[in-house]
Amino acid sequence: MKLFLMLGAINGFLAVALGAFGAHGLEGKLSEKALGTWDKAVNYQMFHTMALLVTGLLMAKWQSGGMVWAGWLFFIGIVLFSGSLYIYSVSGVKTFAMITPFGGVAFLIGWVLLGYAVIKYL
Template sequence: MKTFIIIGAINAFLSVALGAFGAHALEGKISQKYIDTWNTGVLYQMFHAIGIIIVGVLMGNVTPTSLLSWSGWLMLIGTILFSGSLYVLSISGVKILGAITPLGGVSFLVAWVLLIVFAAKTL
């Protein structure tokens, strides 16, 4: 419970910090295409930071299950793979990194499906 709330809050903090960094430090240094890519990473990181916090809150209010735990961990893994690859792609321009991004997207999708199944079975 507490672990997911802390992980989610750290990710929310990092999302805000990376958003500010992208808006101020990267402006004029990378193309608008890569600024947009950076911002997509920031947006998805924040969405899933909130999702991780929700998982943590749920774990504190119901009997946790592996469905719920896996949902939280997959949101974190998805953030690292999806948002992380977009951040590195944006500042490096190495397009092959885009091949990692869909793995993060799949992690996000599975995480949300697990949360749906958890809610349908438990709540």
């Protein structure tokens, strides 16, 4: 529980910092397309930061294997999806863009597991 709350807080900080860096530090240095990719990474990181926080809060009352897996999959998804998009934005190396879908799948499975756990325990 505390771990996912802490990971949520760290990722919330990083999402805001990276969003500001993209808006102010990368403007004029990257193409519009690359900046759009950076913004997508920031948005997905923040959405799934909220998912981490919700998962941690729900675990305070109900702790299940499904919720634990959901939390880890949200975190792994942030690293793979957003992380690969950040690197791709600044490097242009397409290999990093090929990692992104694995993060997306992690997000999807995390949401399914969280949904199942909520239905089961609420």
